[in-house]
Amino acid sequence: MREPHGRVHFAGTETATRWSGYMDGAIQAAERAVKEILEKLGYPTDGLYGDADISPTFAPLGVTYFLPSVSSFLRICGAVVCYGVLLYTRPYFAGWRGVLTKKYLDVYM
Structure with a gap:
């Protein structure tokens, strides 16, 4: 051809x-x-x-050596999300006279 x-x-x-x-x-x-x-x-x-x-x-940049792999990046993102959810919902469960604890378990009355 x-x-x-x-x-x-x-x-x-x-x-x-x-x-x-x-x-x-x-x-x-x-x-x-x-x-x-x-x-x-x-x-x-x-x-x-x-x-x-x-x-x-192309010579790789120095920054690329410090970047995590895709699986590590997803694990880090998952851990950050779980930690954020834990911190966000903590006052409702275990805070000072938590809202849900007080409402549903009749504790601290």
């Missing part, structure tokens, strides 16, 4: 030699098609779109 048919040259992510199915593959296939067209027209293609890696490598 990479072979040109007459004056039609195919380029796309499926025709890439590397990174097939990704945007980097589409760019690589487009560069290959441009090289083929320029060679057919007689233009020099030396040094044009070298085989350099298309996607740059």
Whole structure:
């Protein structure tokens, strides 16, 4: 499918030699098609779109080392929510003459 048919040259992510199915593959296939067209027209293609890696490598930031995993994050969120519910409902159950304790258990009368 990479072979040109007459004056039609195919380029796309499926025709890439590397990174097939990704945007980097589409760019690589487009560069290959441009090289083929320029060679057919007689233009020099030396040094044009070298085989350099298309996607740059990113160095991780220092902050990412301190972030928790997804499961740890969900556990922390669950613990915070439970603690918040406990603190919010504490006056109703165990506060100074708690409202529910006084009302339903006839304590402190």
